[in-house]
Amino acid sequence: xxxxxxxxxxxxxxxxxxxxxxxxxxxxxxxxxxxxxxxxxxxxxxxxxxxxxxxxxxxxxxxxxxxxxxxxxxxxxxxxxxxxxxxxxxxxxxxxxxxxxxxxxxxxxxxxxxx
Amino acid sequence: xxxxxxxxxxxxxxxxxxxxxxxxxxxxxxxxxxxxxxxxxxxxxxxxxxxxxxxxxxxxxxxxxxxxxxxxxxxxxxxxxxxxxxxxxxxxxxxxxxxxxxxxxxxxxxxx
Numbered sequence: 383x384x385x386x387x388x389x390x391x392x393x394x395x396x397x398x399x400x401x402x403x404x405x406x407x408x409x410x411x412x413x414x415x416x417x418x419x420x421x422x423x424x425x426x427x428x429x430x431x432x433x434x435x436x437x438x439x440x441x442x443x444x445x446x447x448x449x450x451x452x453x454x455x456x457x458x459x460x461x462x463x464x465x466x467x468x469x470x471x472x473x474x475x476x477x478x479x480x481x482x483x484x485x486x487x488x489x490x491x492x493x494x495x496x497x
Numbered sequence: 498x499x500x501x502x503x504x505x506x507x508x509x510x511x512x513x514x515x516x517x518x519x520x521x522x523x524x525x526x527x528x529x530x531x532x533x534x535x536x537x538x539x540x541x542x543x544x545x546x547x548x549x550x551x552x553x554x555x556x557x558x559x560x561x562x563x564x565x566x567x568x569x570x571x572x573x574x575x576x577x578x579x580x581x582x583x584x585x586x587x588x589x590x591x592x593x594x595x596x597x598x599x600x601x602x603x604x605x606x607x608x609x
Binding site for chain 1: 501532589598
């Protein structure tokens with residue numbers, strides 16, 4: 383247990399569906415992250431929230447929409463996804479505000495399949 | 498072009514063997530981290546190295562940061578099946594705005 387939980391663990395959705403991924407950290411950390419992990423590619427940073435404000439969006443398509451209602455919770459809203467969006471989506475948190483290069487604590491991920 | 502190159506990509510060995518995996522870059526990193534990821538789980542931090550030439554040991558795992566802070570290695574002595582997993586290196590460099598840049602990882606399989 384890393385102190386970061388993600389739900390659901392597995393998700394299958396059609397291209398016209400709307401779904402949300404949830405992440406919760408129980409560590410009192412100040413920064414939260416969404417990563418995408420695909421086969422044969424490095425982890426790709428998608429979004430960074432520091433002290434509940436979005437500080438980075440790495441040119442992610444608008445069909446992915448993050449939300450950070452408070453320092454412990456992070457959501458990733460999904461709509462009209464493409465099959466190539468199928469991947470493991472990982473949430474992470476770090477103690478220091480983003481940009482400090484701090485150690486990150488990862489959740490177990492959501493395995494997303496888009497049909 | 499990847500900022501962090503990890504090698505080998507795959508490694509399958511017998512229990513008791515030694516191994517080394519590498520993480521290389523042409524950029525200088527202010528710090529570098531090693532993570533291990535098991536199937537169905539997220540990465541878990543093993544160690545952070547900060548100083549050029551630094552060596553850190555974690556039981557049978559030895560981590561080294563290159564003198565120029567451009568490369569790192571992970572050596573495992575007498576590997577065990579429990580060492581099986583994906584080993585990821587991740588670094589912070591001047592152009593990453595403090596964010597971690599990950600390598601693709603080395604997938605290690607240790608057979609009994």
